[in-house]
Amino acid sequence: MEANQKWFVHADIDAFFASVEQLDNPQYKGKPVIVGGKPGDRRSVVSTASYEARKFGVHSAMPIFQAYKLCPNGIYLRGRMKRYEELSAQIMEIFRNFSPNVDQMSIDEAFIDLTGTERLFGSPEETARKIKDMVKNETGLTISIGLASNKYIAKIASGLSKPDGFYYVQHGSEQDFMLSLPLKKVWGLGEKSLENLKHAGISTTQGIYELDKDLLSFMFGNSMGTFLYNAVRGKEAETFSRKTKNHSISAENTYSHDLNDIYVIETAIMELAHNVMFRLHREELSSRTITLKIRYSDFTTVSAQESFSSYIYTLDSYFEALKNLFERKYEQNRPIRLLGVGFDNVESNERSVQLELFDDGTEKKKTVEKAIMNLEKKNPKIKIHKARLLDFNGGEPENHCKGAK
């Protein structure tokens, strides 16, 4: 084996949320488990379906009511994010036993750089199997693994091996691997791109391979063209290695019934703003750019953002700015199904250190909000909200007949 040969594992937990529920509730084992919502929950979608549920045609992102039609005897659960995060952290720790270079991609997957670990753990193939075994033994969960000389191939390979699988793409066979792959398995090609390719008469990776780079760029744009050209040759896609620059944080909510009343709408914006602002403080971040998203009942979606010359530190100023943006963007009297708010171009606090120049009461409000945050941290059960939020129930219509069932 060449000394400078690179090796990456992509590890992906199988049907993560559903598997955790089966682990914690043994009576669910071997049964169709659907995490995402209860039957009858309006506007909920499937987050994860166990493999037993997938046999019925249930899959992620499918509306719950549709899943229920396919699988009426399934076990439907709303999910317990805290528990999933706990197990996720435990598994990421296991990965770190095998490499100092673990790149977590989401709650249930990570890249593990095995380059140069042969002397410690043996061949990459042996190590990959050790990782699988250790996760299984210590948590009871199964993972699927792809092993290859770059992250992009490893990622696709792990997907092919699911569940509880192991797929090894030998160095030198990356291009053959890609050329034997159905187009829809190519990571980065979604519904629209597949449609565009089909429109251009391309239905296989081989079809892409036969076109030169300039032509691909002309047909699909520079970025997509380059991506396609590299992908079918088994080369690392740039998106996998590039460092990200513009972070953002946001919160959004789809309301089970459309919002029409302006007071209810503004209170909903306040609630979202509260969540995001406290997260900003908690994670010690700052931002000067706010974002707002409105989805109308017909699903048309509009967004707006605004940048300011100074950082936004208080909930009051954040809410005022959002309200302003909303008034400019909102088309009067259209029912709203989703509202979202956020910050863009988020920086860590050290970099933005206190560029506040004038005392307009901001300092005082900031101090109060910090104090509230500390209280919430000490006792997570305490939730201190603006008075306006206390009787707000997420824009749901009041239920006046609680006795009736």
Added chain:
DNA sequence: TCTGGGGTCCTAGGACCC
């Protein structure tokens, strides 16, 4: 009874400057 939530990246057009 349609279509979640939290992200990242890309593109295209307008403003503005030289």
Added chain:
DNA sequence: TCTGGGGTCCTAGGACCC
């Protein structure tokens, strides 16, 4: 005196991923 061209920043929208 009827219209260049490059660069950069900002904004809105869309594609894609898990």
